[in-house]
Amino acid sequence: MTLSINDLIVSAPGSSCDGELAKSPWEFDGFPGYGPGASEDDLIPEPVVRPGQLPAAYQRMPEDELHARIRAAKQTLGHRLVILGHFYQRDEVVQYADFVGDSFQLANAALTRPEAETIVFCGVHFMAETADILARPEQHVILPNLAAGCSMADMADEDSVEAAWEYLTQFYGDDDTIPVTYMNSSAALKAFCGRNGGIVCTSSNASTVLEWAFEQGRRVLFFPDQHLGRNTAKAMGVPLEQMPMINPRATDLGVDAGVLRDARVLLWPGFCSVHKRFTVAQIEQARAQYPDCKVIVHPESPMPVVDAADAAGSTDAIRKFIAAQPSGSVIAVGTEINMVNRLAAEHPDKTIFCLDPVVCPCSTMYRIHPGYLAWVLDGLVEGEVRNQIVVDADVATHAKVALERMLAALPKDD
Numbered sequence: 001m002t003l004s005i006n007d008l009i010v011s012a013p014g015s016s017c018d019g020e021l022a023k024s025p026w027e028f029d030g031f032p033g034y035g036p037g038a039s040e041d042d043l044i045p046e047p048v049v050r051p052g053q054l055p056a057a058y059q060r061m062p063e064d065e066l067h068a069r070i071r072a073a074k075q076t077l078g079h080r081l082v083i084l085g086h087f088y089q090r091d092e093v094v095q096y097a098d099f100v101g102d103s104f105q106l107a108n109a110a111l112t113r114p115e116a117e118t119i120v121f122c123g124v125h126f127m128a129e130t131a132d133i134l135a136r137p138e139q140h141v142i143l144p145n146l147a148a149g150c151s152m153a154d155m156a157d158e159d160s161v162e163a164a165w166e167y168l169t170q171f172y173g174d175d176d177t178i179p180v181t182y183m184n185s186s187a188a189l190k191a192f193c194g195r196n197g198g199i200v201c202t203s204s205n206a207s208t209v210l211e212w213a214f215e216q217g218r219r220v221l222f223f224p225d226q227h228l229g230r231n232t233a234k235a236m237g238v239p240l241e242q243m244p245m246i247n248p249r250a251t252d253l254g255v256d257a258g259v260l261r262d263a264r265v266l267l268w269p270g271f272c273s274v275h276k277r278f279t280v281a282q283i284e285q286a287r288a289q290y291p292d293c294k295v296i297v298h299p300e301s302p303m304p305v306v307d308a309a310d311a312a313g314s315t316d317a318i319r320k321f322i323a324a325q326p327s328g329s330v331i332a333v334g335t336e337i338n339m340v341n342r343l344a345a346e347h348p349d350k351t352i353f354c355l356d357p358v359v360c361p362c363s364t365m366y367r368i369h370p371g372y373l374a375w376v377l378d379g380l381v382e383g384e385v386r387n388q389i390v391v392d393a394d395v396a397t398h399a400k401v402a403l404e405r406m407l408a409a410l411p412k413d414d
Contacts, residue, residue: 032266066373067092094338153186232305297311329350
């Protein structure tokens with residue numbers, strides 16, 4: 001018998017993953033925080049997002065009717081609609097995507113459909129913002145559930161970054177610091193990078209981006225994910241002692257002046273609650289059970305985990321790594337469970353499993369439910385754009401500068 005992710009969430013013994021995650025996402029959309037399944041370390045976002053409530057009729061609608069509505073709307077809208085789905089999205093939603101990929105791939109994919117009047121992004125808020133920035137002015141971008149945020153993105157806010165930047169500018173007295181923001185950040189922070197000679201990166205092209213940044217200046221301020229910054233810079237040969245993690249709440253950023261003076265990469269203290277869960281002990285357990293297994297993890301994982309794995313890479317790199325392994329291989333994967341399960345189904349000749357025995361999907365990505373997709377698509381058929389994402393024009397102008405630099409920084413394997 002094949003169990004759904006909801007079954008696994010509820011049945012996982014000793015689980016620290018909240019069983020309420022199996023409930024319908026609209027039960028939590030009006031509450032603070034990221035909902036069931038989020039890390040206890042996640043900060044509650046301020047201000048709290050108050051999305052429009054999914055109409056009760058869609059909450060009560062049978063699954064088969066929701067899917068029938070989605071299929072009918074897609075057929076009616078035709079080439080006027082393009083649906084983007086992230087690798088981490090649930091299967092019952094991602095099946096309708098015209099493009100499936102990681103954040104870098106989807107940012108490029110949206111550009112290939114200029115004839116589409118509407119882009120429906122089945123991902124999280126920062127991804128939809130990016131699509132709106134890169135889209136043509138007449139295109140609409142929709143996020144089916146406005147409560148689909150990102151806890152990591154909220155760990156770096158514009159005021160804190162501006163304050164840290166002001167301190168660093170005064171401390172160094174030069175313009176040799178280049179701001180680099182991970183794609184998992186707000187449009188405002190992408191605009192900050194655009195205004196200050198910086199760039200956006202994804203997990204696919206992080207090393208290319210850091211190389212570009214070091215050509216522009218001596219050091220990098222990398223936010224919000226400390227782990228991607230540390231793992232990428234370390235692989236490039238930057239010593240750990242030259243990668244201090246700053247404390248944005250401290251007046252001196254919590255770093256000794258001598259260390260700060262020699263720093264090459266200044267790391268922001270953000271993280272992904274899903275990838276933070278992976279441990280060296282999990283890798284050791286996988287190898288004890290399967291001595292010949294290969295282990296690949298996402299670079300948002302902590303450095304000891306990346307060091308202990310056989311390989312690390314973006315979601316697309318993980319997909320390619322698994323495809324390249326011979327039939328009969330055993331592969332332990334350190335990334336989000338929806339993607340791991342999908343890869344296991346695509347490669348039945350291989351044993352593929354998630355390192356983390358507790359099944360915890362990305363709790364915010366999981367908020368995109370077929371009910372929301374049916375509702376926004378029905379709206380388009382009726383001539384109504386629901387849950388549109390619109391980035392302020394001035395913010396979009398500067399953010400686009402940093403994003404275009406990102407798109408030009410091709411991943412190493414391209």
